[in-house]
Amino acid sequence: MPEQLSLLLPVWAGDRPDFLSDAFRSSVHEQTRQPDQVVIVRDGPVPPALAARIAELAAASPVPVEVVELEKNVGLGPALDAGLAACKYDVVARMDADDISLPHRFAVQMPIIESGVDIVGSGLLEFGTHPDDVIGTRTPPTDPDDIRARARFADPFNHPTVVYRRAVVKAVGGYTDFALMEDYLLWVKMIVAGARVANVAEPLVKYRVGAGAYARRGGRAQLRAELAIQRRFRAFRFTTRAQFVRNVLVRGGYRLVPESVRRFAYRRIIATYRA
Incomplete structure (x- = not known):
């Protein structure tokens, strides 16, 4: 209906x-x-x-x-x-x-x-x-x-x-x-x-x-948000310990690399990765 x-x-x-x-x-x-x-x-x-x-x-x-x-x-x-x-x-x-x-x-x-x-x-x-x-x-x-x-x-x-x-x-x-x-x-x-x-x-x-779309995906504020959400997912038991560590390393690291690297990484890793 x-x-x-x-x-x-x-x-x-x-x-x-x-x-x-x-x-x-x-x-x-x-x-x-x-x-x-x-x-x-x-x-x-x-x-x-x-x-x-x-x-x-x-x-x-x-x-x-x-x-x-x-x-x-x-x-x-x-x-x-x-x-x-x-x-x-x-x-x-x-x-x-x-x-x-x-x-x-x-x-x-x-x-x-x-x-x-x-x-x-x-x-x-x-x-x-x-x-x-x-x-x-x-x-x-x-x-x-x-x-x-x-x-x-x-x-x-x-x-x-x-x-x-x-x-x-x-x-x-x-x-x-x-x-x-x-x-x-x-x-x-x-x-x-x-x-x-x-x-x-x-x-x-x-x-x-x-302008600045990829710049906004990085920085300390984004890193803090990333760490906070990964802790929340772990508390939900939505992710395993191994997935938590992977996400912190890969997604957390993504927030800290230079914008040019972040643009490349988004297309090749973040936007296409299959867990």
Whole structure:
């Protein structure tokens, strides 16, 4: 039976109004199967131009839009948890404010959810200066066993592509405030709880790779987050001692190498490793 869909889209002060417009229109107006509600979470104060664009998009939307306005910037995880509370429907799709959904995205993903799956992601196309400037592809594992195995080493879902059941997300505690890796932690909590998982290899989202994308994947803050999440996985008994040591050495080391090496390592090791 067809189900209704809420689209969850966080916005913060660093987002550009024109990018937000592209993200919104591609995920609402241009979808062959439109969402039934949009929840925009304004994560703290935003510049006047961005606030005006949010209001314009909400006013011109073909589906109802609820804007959740947080008084201060709380970070992605807590902002998404606030947005989930405002979603009317159990099925929720994620979207970022600078990416682009392909027109058939929800027409592909919703039947999979309706078949009994709790979370489904997809492949994505990375682009540079404009949407046609495709510079890479991320193809996730599609077999449920492969998704669970992949999760023991790296994130098995492309976060901006996922559609999931809100009830399952809330049952494991939501995103919480786990900066830099809140989505990865959430997927593992869902897997440990027995969630039914799926991915579509086909790219259904175009992901904007801005300047400094690989630089942001390194540094001491990322290393601290990496060590913290690996300890959490071990506490869940999701990883073995050997997998914990491997992950700390490989993924922790990845955070400390120069950006040029990190770019190469991501493509050759992190993005393709099969646990």
